[in-house]
Amino acid sequence: MSKHVFYHxxxxxxxxxEHDIVKLIGEQDVEIVHLxxxxxxxxxxxxxxxxxxxxxxxxxxxxxxxxxxxxxxxLKN
Amino acid sequence: MSKHVFYHxxxxxxxxxEHDIVKLIGEQDVEIVHLxxxxxxxxxxxxxxxxxxxxxxxxxxxxxxxxxxxxxxxLKN
Numbered sequence: 001m002s003k004h005v006f007y008h009x010x011x012x013x014x015x016x017x018e019h020d021i022v023k024l025i026g027e028q029d030v031e032i033v034h035l036x037x038x039x040x041x042x043x044x045x046x047x048x049x050x051x052x053x054x055x056x057x058x059x060x061x062x063x064x065x066x067x068x069x070x071x072x073x074x075l076k077n
Numbered sequence: 078m079s080k081h082v083f084y085h086x087x088x089x090x091x092x093x094x095e096h097d098i099v100k101l102i103g104e105q106d107v108e109i110v111h112l113x114x115x116x117x118x119x120x121x122x123x124x125x126x127x128x129x130x131x132x133x134x135x136x137x138x139x140x141x142x143x144x145x146x147x148x149x150x151x152l153k154n
Binding site: 004016017020021024025058060062063064065066067068 | 081093094097098101102135137139140141142143144145
């Protein structure tokens, strides 16, 4: 099974959700991507269906938008 | 540890998220509450901080609002 990917942007809402998600799923099963630090992955996230962060893209392709930190559009600049 | 509680209202967004969450966390660790069928639990959910469904209230008290199916206010009638 491929990993789940958790996209965030370092915002307080994101960090809190990250801790919760890692605890729920287990660190070994989730890849964490900070879109503020890794701008080149914004397009990858958007193609996966991410419209806001924090978001969890599951290995089955489903996207869970969790709470609301920032719009993906705000991460493009 | 007390269980996590997943609140939903039977909407398509909710059902999809429910399947994903149960798969992620494991059925034995999450209680599923259908607020459309269990109206008396709407107040309980609201007190826990649920503002929309589907939402996952973690055993640590944090609330993860997952995608957006319906506002909690729409479930009060």
